[in-house]
Amino acid sequence: MMDGERLQNLLARRGAASRRGAAELIRAGRVRVAGEVVSEPGARVAAGAPIEVDGRPLQAAEEPRRTFLYNKPVGEVCSTDGQGARSVLEAFRGLGLRLVPVGRLDKESEGLLLVSNDGALIQRLTHPRFGHAKVYEVEVDAPPSEGQLRTLRSPLVIEGYRIRPAGVAALGGRRLRFTLREGRHRQIRQMCEQAGLRVRRLRRVELSGLRLGGLPPGRWRELTAREVAALAQGR
Numbered sequence: 001m002m003d004g005e006r007l008q009n010l011l012a013r014r015g016a017a018s019r020r021g022a023a024e025l026i027r028a029g030r031v032r033v034a035g036e037v038v039s040e041p042g043a044r045v046a047a048g049a050p051i052e053v054d055g056r057p058l059q060a061a062e063e064p065r066r067t068f069l070y071n072k073p074v075g076e077v078c079s080t081d082g083q084g085a086r087s088v089l090e091a092f093r094g095l096g097l098r099l100v101p102v103g104r105l106d107k108e109s110e111g112l113l114l115v116s117n118d119g120a121l122i123q124r125l126t127h128p129r130f131g132h133a134k135v136y137e138v139e140v141d142a143p144p145s146e147g148q149l150r151t152l153r154s155p156l157v158i159e160g161y162r163i164r165p166a167g168v169a170a171l172g173g174r175r176l177r178f179t180l181r182e183g184r185h186r187q188i189r190q191m192c193e194q195a196g197l198r199v200r201r202l203r204r205v206e207l208s209g210l211r212l213g214g215l216p217p218g219r220w221r222e223l224t225a226r227e228v229a230a231l232a233q234g235r
Contacts (some may be wrong), residue, residue: 008041015117067116073217078104111204112212131181135206137196139177140197153196
C-alpha cells in the first residue's frame with residue numbers, strides 16, 4: 001500500500017470519524033483493508049480497495065455532507081457502540097448516513113450536540129487549537145460562595161493538565177453558567193468537585209454561536225448552509 005491516500009485521511013473524508021478519531025479506530029485494530037487489519041493511520045490505500053470499520057463496509061463514495069443539531073437527553077451516550085446504553089446515533093438511524101458525534105457529552109449530561117459526516121468540519125470543531133466556545137447551564141447542590149466561584153474561575157489542574165480559566169457566572173441560587181474553550185473529560189464536574197460542589201444537572205446550551213433554543217430533548221434539526229459556513233470559519 002505504497003500508493004494512494006492515507007487511511008486516516010480517507011476515513012475522515014468519508015465521514016467515518018474526525019482525523020483524530022479515525023487514527024484511534026485504526027490503532028485499535030477496528031479497520032480492515034482488503035480483509036486485513038491495518039493498524040497504522042498513515043498507511044496508504046489503493047483506490048477502490050474495500051475498507052471495513054467494525055466489520056461494516058465503508059461507504060465507497062462520499063456521502064453528501066450533512067450536519068445536525070441534536071438535543072441529547074440524559075441517559076444516552078455518544079459512543080458509536082452504545083456501551084450498553086442507547087446511543088445518540090439511534091435518532092438518526094433512518095437517514096442511512098454514517099454519522100458521528102462531534103465531541104462528547106457524558107451519559108448524565110444533556111443538551112446541544114452536533115452530529116455530522118463532514119470530516120473537515122468535525123476536525124475543526126474538535127481540535128483544541130480552534131478553541132470553539134461552549135456554554136453550559138449547570139445546577140449544583142448548594143448556592144456557591146464567593147470563594148467557590150473564585151476557585152471555579154482559576155486555572156485548575158485536572159488529571160495532571162492545567163486548564164484554561166473558564167468563564168463562570170452565577171445565575172442565582174444553585175445555577176451557574178460555564179463558558180469553556182476546551183473540553184477535558186468531565187471537566188465541569190471535576191471543577192465543581194474541586195470547589196466543593198456537586199453537579200445535579202449539566203446542560204450544554206450553546207456552541208460557537210449555535211443555540212439549543214426550544215428544540216425538545218431527543219429531537220434534531222439539520223443545520224443550514226449558513227450555519228455550517230459560520231462554524232467552519234469561526235472560533
